[in-house]
Amino acid sequence: MPRPEWLPARRTKESRVSDEALWSKCPKCGEVLYRRDLAANLFVCTRCGYHFRMKAYDRIASIADGEFTELGAEVLPGDPLEWSDRKSYPAKLKSDRERSGLSESVVTGFATLGGHRVALGVMDFHFRGGTMGQVTGERITLLLEAARRDHVPCIIFSASGGARMEEGMLALMQLAKTTAAVSRFMADGNFYVVVLTDPTSGGVSASFAFQADVIVAESKAMIGFAGRRVIEQTIRQRLPDQFQTAEFLLEKGAIDMVVDRSDLKDTLVRLLEYAAHE
Amino acid sequence: MSNNLIVERERSLVELERRIAELREASAAQPLDMSSEIAALEQKYRQILQELFGTLSPWEKVHMARHPDRPTSLDYISRFDRFDELHGDRHFRDDPSIVGGFGTLRSRNVMVLGQQRGRDTKENLRRNFGMPAPEGYRKATRLARLASRLQLPIVTFVDTKGADPGISSEEHAQSEAIAICLQTFTTATVPIVATVVGEGGSGGALALAIADFVIMLEHSTYSVASPEGCAAILWSDASKAEEAAAHLKLTADDLHRFGIVDQILPEPLGGAHRNARDVVTQTLGAVDAALSRLVSLTPEMLLDHRYRKYRRLGEWQAEGLEPVRTAR
Numbered sequence: 001m002p003r004p005e006w007l008p009a010r011r012t013k014e015s016r017v018s019d020e021a022l023w024s025k026c027p028k029c030g031e032v033l034y035r036r037d038l039a040a041n042l043f044v045c046t047r048c049g050y051h052f053r054m055k056a057y058d059r060i061a062s063i064a065d066g067e068f069t070e071l072g073a074e075v076l077p078g079d080p081l082e083w084s085d086r087k088s089y090p091a092k093l094k095s096d097r098e099r100s101g102l103s104e105s106v107v108t109g110f111a112t113l114g115g116h117r118v119a120l121g122v123m124d125f126h127f128r129g130g131t132m133g134q135v136t137g138e139r140i141t142l143l144l145e146a147a148r149r150d151h152v153p154c155i156i157f158s159a160s161g162g163a164r165m166e167e168g169m170l171a172l173m174q175l176a177k178t179t180a181a182v183s184r185f186m187a188d189g190n191f192y193v194v195v196l197t198d199p200t201s202g203g204v205s206a207s208f209a210f211q212a213d214v215i216v217a218e219s220k221a222m223i224g225f226a227g228r229r230v231i232e233q234t235i236r237q238r239l240p241d242q243f244q245t246a247e248f249l250l251e252k253g254a255i256d257m258v259v260d261r262s263d264l265k266d267t268l269v270r271l272l273e274y275a276a277h278e
Numbered sequence: 279m280s281n282n283l284i285v286e287r288e289r290s291l292v293e294l295e296r297r298i299a300e301l302r303e304a305s306a307a308q309p310l311d312m313s314s315e316i317a318a319l320e321q322k323y324r325q326i327l328q329e330l331f332g333t334l335s336p337w338e339k340v341h342m343a344r345h346p347d348r349p350t351s352l353d354y355i356s357r358f359d360r361f362d363e364l365h366g367d368r369h370f371r372d373d374p375s376i377v378g379g380f381g382t383l384r385s386r387n388v389m390v391l392g393q394q395r396g397r398d399t400k401e402n403l404r405r406n407f408g409m410p411a412p413e414g415y416r417k418a419t420r421l422a423r424l425a426s427r428l429q430l431p432i433v434t435f436v437d438t439k440g441a442d443p444g445i446s447s448e449e450h451a452q453s454e455a456i457a458i459c460l461q462t463f464t465t466a467t468v469p470i471v472a473t474v475v476g477e478g479g480s481g482g483a484l485a486l487a488i489a490d491f492v493i494m495l496e497h498s499t500y501s502v503a504s505p506e507g508c509a510a511i512l513w514s515d516a517s518k519a520e521e522a523a524a525h526l527k528l529t530a531d532d533l534h535r536f537g538i539v540d541q542i543l544p545e546p547l548g549g550a551h552r553n554a555r556d557v558v559t560q561t562l563g564a565v566d567a568a569l570s571r572l573v574s575l576t577p578e579m580l581l582d583h584r585y586r587k588y589r590r591l592g593e594w595q596a597e598g599l600e601p602v603r604t605a606r
Contacts, residue, residue, distance in 0.1 A: 080536075081525070081526075081527050083525060084525075085512045085513060085525065086512070086513065133592075134591070134592030135592070137592055138592050141589070163480070163481070163502050163503075164502075165502060165503055165508050165511065165512060165526075167502075168501065168502050168525075168526050168527045168528070169500060169501060169502055169526075169527065169528070169532075169533055169536060169538055170536060170538075170591060170592055171502050172480060172481065172484060172501075172502040173538060173588065173591040173592065174591075174592060175460060175481055175484055176460065176464065176484065176488050176588040176591075177588045177589060177591060177592065179457070179460040179461050179464050179488075180464040180584070180585050180588050180589065181589075182461065183461050183464050183465045184585065187465070201453075202481070203480070203481050203502075205453035205457075206441075206452070206453045206456040206457050206460075206481045207456075207457055207460060207481070208457075209453070209457070210451070210453045210454040210456075210457035210458070211457045211458070211460075211461055223453075224448050224452075224453070225441065225443070225447065225448060225452035225453040225456070225481075226441075226443030226444075226447075226448065226452070227443075230443045230507070231443050231444065231445065231448070234443050234444065235444060235445065239445070243445070243448070244448060249451075252449050252450075252451065253451075254451040254453075254454055
C-alpha cells in the first residue's frame with residue numbers, strides 16, 4: 001500500500017535525554033532545560049509540563065522510599081533466532097546496553113513505597129523501544145512469582161512498543177507466560193497496579209498491562225494496541241491528536257485514572273493503603 | 279493477477295488439469311483405450327506439482343496460509359457432528375470475525391471457537407478479513423468462561439492476520455479485550471486444544487491459541503508480526519517481507535523445534551485446499567485424540583501443566599529467586 005503523502009516516511013526522532021548532556025531540549029515546547037533542574041522536577045518540563053520518558057533507575061529513585069533490591073538481573077538476553085537484519089541482534093543489544101545502561105527492557109525488584117513493601121517492575125523505552133523479549137517476560141514472571149510467594153502488592157510501570165521482533169515467537173509467548181503469572185498472582189488475593197507510561201502498545205498493553213486491578217496512566221502518555229502509523233496506514237486518514245492519549249482512554253473507560261508525574265507517588269501510596277491488610 | 283504467489287503458480291496447472299479432464303471424458307465416451315495417454319499426462323501433472331510445491335520457502339508458506347481456497351475455521355467446524363453458534367459480547371455487538379458456540383466432535387460436547395476470514399470479497403468485508411475487534415475477543419472470553427463452568431473442553435481454530443487495527447477497536451480497548459481473553463484461557467479449568475489452520479498473526483492469534491495442546495498444519499504460519507509489518511519496522515521497507523519471513527521462524531517446523539507447537543499435521547502436495555475433505559477429517563481426528571488424552575486430567579493438573587508449559591518458554595533459570603544485586 002503506498003504511503004499517503006502527509007504521512008512522514010519515518011517517525012521524527014524525539015530528542016533524547018542523555019546523562020552526559022548538561023542541557024535538554026523539551027520536544028514539545030522547545031524550551032532548553034538545565035539537566036539538573038529537569039531531574040529535580042522528575043523529568044517534567046518546567047515550562048509546558050511535558051513528561052519526558054524516564055529511565056528505569058530514575059523512575060525507581062522517584063518512586064521508592066529508599067532501598068531497591070533488584071531481582072532477576074542475572075537473567076540476560078540471548079539470541080535464540082540468530083537474528084540479523086541491518087545489524088545483528090547481539091550488536092543491537094550491545095549498543096542498547098551502552099546507551100541505556102540496562103541489560104534488558106525491564107528492571108525488577110522489591111522496594112517500599114510510603115512504608116509498604118511492593119514488588120516493582122519498571123520498563124524502559126530506551127532499551128529496544130521497551131520491547132518484550134524472553135528475558136523481559138522472564139523477569140516480570142520471576143517478580144510476580146516472588147510477590148505471590150511473599151504476598152505483597154505488585155506495581156509495574158509499562159513502556160513498550162510490543163513484543164520484540166528479533167526473538168520471534170519466543171517473544172510472543174511471553175504474553176502467555178506473563179499472563180499466566182499475573183493470573184496466579186491475582187487469584188491468591190494479591191493487589192496488582194499498572195502505571196501506563198509513554199508509550200505503551202502492542203503485546204505489552206495486550207497482556208500484563210491491561211490485566212491490572214487498577215490501571216493508572218501518566219498524563220499525555222500514548223497508549224494503544226496498534227501503533228498510530230499502522231492505523232493511519234490502514235484507514236488512510238490522519239488521526240486526531242487526542243487519539244490514544246491517556247486522557248482519551250480515561251474518557252473511553254479503559255483506565256482508572258490519569259495522574260501527573262508529580263502526584264504519582266502519593267497516588268500509588270494511597271492505593272496501597274486501601275489494599276493493605278490490617 | 280492474484281497477489282498470492284501460490285494462486286499464480288497454480289495457473290500453470292489449470293491447462294493440464296483441463297486436458298486430463300477432457301481426455302477422461304473422451305475415453306469414457308468411446309471404445310478407444312486412452313489410459314496410457316491419461317497416465318502420461320497425470321504423471322507429468324504430478325511432476326509439475328512436485329516441482330512447484332515440493333518444498334516451500336517460509337515466504338511461500340505465508341502465501342499458502344493466506345490462499346483464498348484454504349479451508350477456514352468454519353470448514354472444520356461444519357464437519358463437527360453438531361454445531362450451534364452463539365453470538366455477541368453482551369455489550370456492544372456480534373463480531374463475525376470470531377465464530378463460536380456449542381459443538382459435538384466425535385460424540386464429545388465441546389465449546390468451539392475460531393477466527394473466521396471470508397472466501398470472497400463480500401464475506402471478507404463482513405468478517406473484516408478475519409481480523410477480530412474487541413467484541414470478538416470478548417465473545418471468546420464469555421464462551422471460554424461458560425465452557426469452564428459447564429466443564430466442556432475448548433477447541434479453537436486459529437486463522438487471522440492479527441487483531442483489527444482500527445479507530446473503533448482502539449476506542450473499545452482492543453488491548454484490554456485481548457489481555458482478558460489471554461487470562462481467561464490461562465485459567466480455564468477444562469482441556470484446550472488449539473489448531474493453527476491458516477495464518478497465526480501475533481497477539482490477535484495467540485488470544486485463541488493458549489492451549490494444553492497446539493496443533494499446526496504443515497503450511498500454516500504463526501509469527502510475532504506479519505512479514506510485511508516486520509519488514510516495514512526493521513528495514514523501513516515492506517518489500518523486504520520475503521526476507522523477514524525467513525528471519526521470523528514462522529513455520530510449523532521452527533515452532534515445533536521451539537516447543538511452541540506440539541504436533542504438525544502433513545498437508546497434501548500443493549496445500550490443504552487440494553484435498554480439503556481429508557485434511558479436515560485428519561485434523562478433527564488429531565483434535566479428538568488430543569482431547570482424549572487430556573480429559574482424564576483434573577482441573578488442578580491441567581492448570582499446573584499449562585502454567586509450566588508456558589513458564590518454560592524463555593526460562594533462563596528455574597531456581598534461585600534470591601535477590602542478586604542491591605542498587606541504590
